[in-house]
Amino acid sequence: MAYWLFKTEPETFSIDDLAKKDTIWEGVRNYQARNFLRDGVKEGDEVFIYHSSCKRVGIAGIGRVTRAGFADPFAFDPDSRYFDPKSSPDKPIWYAAELTFVRRLPLLSLAELKANPALAELALVKKGSRLSVMPVSSAQWRSILAMAE
Template sequence: MNYWLFKTEPDTFGIDDLYSRPNQTEPWDGVRNYQARNFLRDEVVVGDEVFIYHSSCKVVGIAGIATVVKAGYPDETQFDPESNYFDPKANRSNPRWFRVDVKFKQRFTKVLPLKTIKALPQITQLGLVKKGHRLSIMPVPENEWQCLCNLAESN
């Protein structure tokens, strides 16, 4: 199993939206960064766990956990001219963008703030703590995942 952090803006879609969906499952679509796309297409697999990270909001940080229930497949929004994520260069025989499906697992009582995460001496590899790292999808080392889960649950 691998561990990931997926960023989202809670005004658009957040942990509460995932919790309230029928079956609590949703495609994670609209990713338009090639490195993040490569993670979705090639590395994120069924059973992986994901931190849902809220950005561009009052309390920026980790809000909960989801589980990957469907591995990478073409993101249909790239083919829809009415979608904000439409890509005129994409085609069905060679899709450019991929998504995975995630299922709600846990909502933290309080968001684990970025400020707190950055202050932890044991968090050194997570992209969030590295200067200039802005990916919307990033791997989380297992030891750092466990540390953040423990802190969030005691928060």
């Protein structure tokens, strides 16, 4: 099993939304993040859900991948804001994953995460990192869980 961090704007989709309903994690339109969804994320992997672009930024909970590496269906829908006319079901450009809720965590702020020396190599805390999907090492995962306890 691998570990990941997925960023979301809670006004669009939050950990509370995931607690109510499984979801397709769609709309990722960054090539490196897309590659993680296509090639790295696997069924059974666990994911920190990170709330961004809001008043209380930070890790808010955990989800689990129930389906991974499939073509983002919203890329083919002309009515979707994620529509991409260059992407097709035969040759998809964008990928998605399905998630289910595992549990909420007490919000771990970006400042708290940055203050933990064990997380110095976590992409999230590095200057200029804006990826919406990023790997988390086993040691980083354990360190973040310890912070939440």
